[in-house]
Amino acid sequence: MFHLIKRDVILQKKQLMIFLPFILFFIFMDVHPVLTFLVASVFIPFNTYAYDEKAETNILLNSLPYTRKEIIASRYLGAVVYMILSIGLTSAAFISFGKLFSMTDIAIGSGLFLLFAACTFPLFYILKPGYITTAVIIGFIILSAMGPPVVIYLAEQFSGITDFIMNLSIPIVYTGSTVLIMLIYLLSWGLSTAIYQRKVF
Template sequence: MFHLMKRDVILQKKQLIIFLPFILFFILMDAHPALIFLVASFFIPFNTYAYDEKAETNILLNSLPYTRKEIIASRYLGAVFYMIIAIGLTSAALFVFGKLFSLTDIAIGSGLFLLFAACTFPLFYILKPGYITTAVIIGFILLSGIGPPFVAYLAEQFSGITDFIMKLSIPILYTGSAVLIMLMYLLSWGFSTAIYQRKVF
């Protein structure tokens, strides 16, 4: 399974050359650190899916001595691994450019990435190849643009729930959010595995 994760890096070595300039663009545009961490985490895992969608590598992957469960596991574990690497590189870049950020920014960026990944990874096994990557990228841009105003609107409409959440202590709030996001990620992992097990290539 480690070799499948390593394969993703090897196949993307050309795209990885533009990773740092891509992140530096957001830093120089003075984007919010949480958004920069989110975009950085997004880069490698979704590039892998985009590559596989174009090359239709699922036939090749299924001819290798790996079970379908291992193929899906490599995608989900790989996404977490690459997210950690991306956060490390982004933190270093922000530090070099003197941009302030906090652990909260990292938590928000990584949490949003895992949530978005949990919602979109199964689509690559449900929908027909050819349009999935475009749809995911458009969805990501729309979510980044309309997500915060939409959340603010919901907070106003459901003030009782908002007041209850605001009364929670920071540790409880962070722990609860982390557990909920990880649960959604694991459910997505199981859902993708179930779909992939039945898929015919």
């Protein structure tokens, strides 16, 4: 399964050359660190899916000595590995250019990435090739543009829940959020596995 994760990096050597300038652009434009960490985390996993969609790689993968569970596991575990590496490189870039960011920015950015991945990864096994990347890009733009206003609106409408959360201690909020996000990610993993095992190539 490690070789499947490694394959994604090998196939994207050219795209990885764009990664650092792409992230530096966001940093120099003073884009909020949360969005910068989110974009950095999205870069490799979704480039991999876009490549596989064009090349119909699933036919090749199913001819290799890997089970379908292992193929899906490599996607979900690989996404976490790439997220950690991307956040590390982005943090180094922020520090190198004297730009401020916090651990909260990293936590929110990585949490949003895992939620976005959990919602979109199953689509690559549900939608027909040719439509998936477009749907994901549109979804990402909508999330980036509409996410904050929607959260603010819901916070105002459900003030009771907002007050309850605000009264919780920081460790409880972080722990609860982490558990909830990981649960959603694992449910998405299970859903993708179930769909992929029944899919015909």
